[in-house]
Amino acid sequence: MSRGNQVPYGPTHRIPAWVGHVVAAVAVVCASALPVREDMSPDWQGDRAVIALLAAALLLLRRRLPVTTVATTVGVVWLAVPFGLFNPGVVLAAAIAAFSASRALTRRQALWLALPTAALVAIAGAVAVGRGAMQYLLLVLLFAALGDLVRVQREQFLAITERAERAEATREALANQRVAEDRLAIARDLHDAVAHQIAVINLHAGVAGSALRDRPDDAEHSLAVIRQASRTVLTQIGDLLATLRDPGSPSTGPVGLAQLDDILRQFRGHGLDITVRRLGEARELPAAVDVVALRVIQEALTNAHKHGVDHRAHVVLEYLTDRLHVTVTNPVPGVATGSALAAGHGLVGARERVESVRGTLTHGRRGVSSWELDADLPTPTATPGSRP
Numbered sequence: 001m002s003r004g005n006q007v008p009y010g011p012t013h014r015i016p017a018w019v020g021h022v023v024a025a026v027a028v029v030c031a032s033a034l035p036v037r038e039d040m041s042p043d044w045q046g047d048r049a050v051i052a053l054l055a056a057a058l059l060l061l062r063r064r065l066p067v068t069t070v071a072t073t074v075g076v077v078w079l080a081v082p083f084g085l086f087n088p089g090v091v092l093a094a095a096i097a098a099f100s101a102s103r104a105l106t107r108r109q110a111l112w113l114a115l116p117t118a119a120l121v122a123i124a125g126a127v128a129v130g131r132g133a134m135q136y137l138l139l140v141l142l143f144a145a146l147g148d149l150v151r152v153q154r155e156q157f158l159a160i161t162e163r164a165e166r167a168e169a170t171r172e173a174l175a176n177q178r179v180a181e182d183r184l185a186i187a188r189d190l191h192d193a194v195a196h197q198i199a200v201i202n203l204h205a206g207v208a209g210s211a212l213r214d215r216p217d218d219a220e221h222s223l224a225v226i227r228q229a230s231r232t233v234l235t236q237i238g239d240l241l242a243t244l245r246d247p248g249s250p251s252t253g254p255v256g257l258a259q260l261d262d263i264l265r266q267f268r269g270h271g272l273d274i275t276v277r278r279l280g281e282a283r284e285l286p287a288a289v290d291v292v293a294l295r296v297i298q299e300a301l302t303n304a305h306k307h308g309v310d311h312r313a314h315v316v317l318e319y320l321t322d323r324l325h326v327t328v329t330n331p332v333p334g335v336a337t338g339s340a341l342a343a344g345h346g347l348v349g350a351r352e353r354v355e356s357v358r359g360t361l362t363h364g365r366r367g368v369s370s371w372e373l374d375a376d377l378p379t380p381t382a383t384p385g386s387r388p
Helices: 017-031 046-061 066-080 088-104 107-129 134-211 216-245 257-269 287-307 335-342 345-356
Strands: 273-279 312-319 323-331 360-365 370-378
Touching (some): 017 046, 017 088, 046 088, 066 088, 088 107, 287 370
């Protein structure tokens, strides 16, 4: 627990044990001078003080051996009877021992110990005084009850402290989980912002390098594409950083399938021939599903542009009753490229996005030279959602 959430009273604020021993010893010795009957006056006798001091010494063991201490102090009480040294001090010692035992034992155990202790002390008092000694019985039972009360309060304090520590640990775990989720979201958004544009820059840089001497017009076109892609990626990174600094600011990036035509136009401008087929009746989708669908298509087309052959891709959007099915296929060369594509971080991020809306995503080879990505996205009643 943090220091600000600590309970103000606890184990770190206990009174030192030696203080309790000194107070108990002084109380027992001083009580030995009290009269045993109302018709008697206080009488300080050395022998009574000695036996009371013996009982007080036995109390030093009451924390480590509570039951044994009760038995020995009761024995001292009865030892004082035949010698005429019975006094309230030894009774108080037995009561203090009963208090410590009740604090250390369960309620049932304390009850079985306190009742015979109180009865034995009361009988010893009656024998010594010659008549009833109900006050001694009540004194022992009172101290035993106080010990049980202290035990209950201590258990309640420990339970409250444990719950507070557990709540603090839960809050820290949730905070760490939120941090991890935010980091994943930032990684996905950063990948979405730069992956395609970097792939375009890399592709056209190779074209410009090979065409610089023999085909200067092609090289100039590729360099223009590189400049435009660089501006685009810088703008997208700037928008992402602005969103991170101010989460309440509106996002300027894609907001769903309404931006699909713009994404397709960009890919086509970079030489990727894309065909789109829509099945079923298009409808408004939940905001989260809408964004995920666009991101999945964008990632699939980026991989098709980067790893595919023939610069072709085919997109199918199938609107079913309770879900949206997205399929993107493109031709690929040998197995090595397919393996490299499957290990990309973009597909990991796409799977995380799809799973965030309780959907499923599969990808892999279809036939000898075709790669297919399928996303199945549940589409419950459209409700306002946040950007995944």
